[in-house]
Amino acid sequence: AAGVIQSPRHLIKEKRETATLKCYPIPRHDTVYWYQQGPGQDPQFLISFYEKMQSDKGSIPDRFSAQQFSDYHSELNMSSLELGDSALYFCASSLRGTSGDGQQYFGPGTRLTVT
Amino acid sequence: SQQGEEDPQALSIQEGENATMNCSYKTSINNLQWYRQNSGRGLVHLILIRSNEREKHSGRLRVTLDTSKKSSSLLITASRAADTASYFCATDIRIKAAGNKLTFGGGTRVLVKP
Numbered sequence: 699a700a701g702v703i704q705s706p707r708h709l710i711k712e713k714r715e716t717a718t719l720k721c722y723p724i725p726r727h728d729t730v731y732w733y734q735q736g737p738g739q740d741p742q743f744l745i746s747f748y749e750k751m752q753s754d755k756g757s758i759p760d761r762f763s764a765q766q767f768s769d770y771h772s773e774l775n776m777s778s779l780e781l782g783d784s785a786l787y788f789c790a791s792s793l794r795g796t797s798g799d800g801q802q803y804f805g806p807g808t809r810l811t812v813t
Numbered sequence: 814s815q816q817g818e819e820d821p822q823a824l825s826i827q828e829g830e831n832a833t834m835n836c837s838y839k840t841s842i843n844n845l846q847w848y849r850q851n852s853g854r855g856l857v858h859l860i861l862i863r864s865n866e867r868e869k870h871s872g873r874l875r876v877t878l879d880t881s882k883k884s885s886s887l888l889i890t891a892s893r894a895a896d897t898a899s900y901f902c903a904t905d906i907r908i909k910a911a912g913n914k915l916t917f918g919g920g921t922r923v924l925v926k927p
Contacts, residue, residue, distance in 0.1 A: 731914060731915075733915075740901055740917040740918060740919055740920050741856070741901070741903075741915075741917045742917070743914040743915065743916065746914055754914050756914060786853065788855070788856060790856075790915075792913075794913075800843060800844050800861070800905050800907070800913050801846065801858060801861050802846075802858070802915060803858065804848075804855055804856040804857075804858070805855065806854070806855040807854070807855050807856075809853070
């Protein structure tokens with residue numbers, strides 16, 4: 699079965715650079731979520747999209763933005779990168795509505811290292 | 814403050830023993846999910862238990878949910894070295910119609926010694 703795809707899997711950037719992470723949800727899933735997991739931390743919710751509209755927002759810095767496109771893939775854009783942005787970034791997708799049970803399916807993550 | 818907290822933070826057991834970890838949360842939930850993560854890798858969904866369920870089984874996994882105490886437990890029976898990982902609970906509070914974000918607990922690091 700198709701899973702959530704994230705690219706790139708690894709990314710190394712310097713401070714003050716920008717980065718774009720991509721997420722391709724499971725086909726027919728209508729909701730995408732982004733989470734950030736710092737070293738030794740638990741995942742923290744950043745932002746989510748339902749049917750291409752932002753549906754919820756967590757502790758996402760103003761330097762970060764995200765969107766979901768017409769084909770349901772999503773991109774997380776990060777600007778003015780800081781050392782503290784080094785983390786694993788997970789994308790997850792789910793199917794909402796009566797046919798969905800709320801289970802989120804996670805991608806393998808993108809490991810961002812800021813030097 | 815965290816929605817979910819896990820206990821213990823770390824657990825070391827011998828292969829074949831059972832491992833139990835607990836998760837507490839603060840607000841009402843729609844469901845609670847357990848995930849497993851091998852060191853620095855992806856999150857693998859283990860089991861989802863809805864707020865109207867009290868116990869659920871999946872293979873060697875047993876999850877309980879006590880909404881009156883706002884707590885859940887994950888039991889891994891007959892543990893194997895391959896079960897070595899971090900285990901997270903995550904709650905879905907679905908306070909509004911759109912975007913049921915998950916709030917993760919602190920995680921329990923389990924080491925199963927051969």
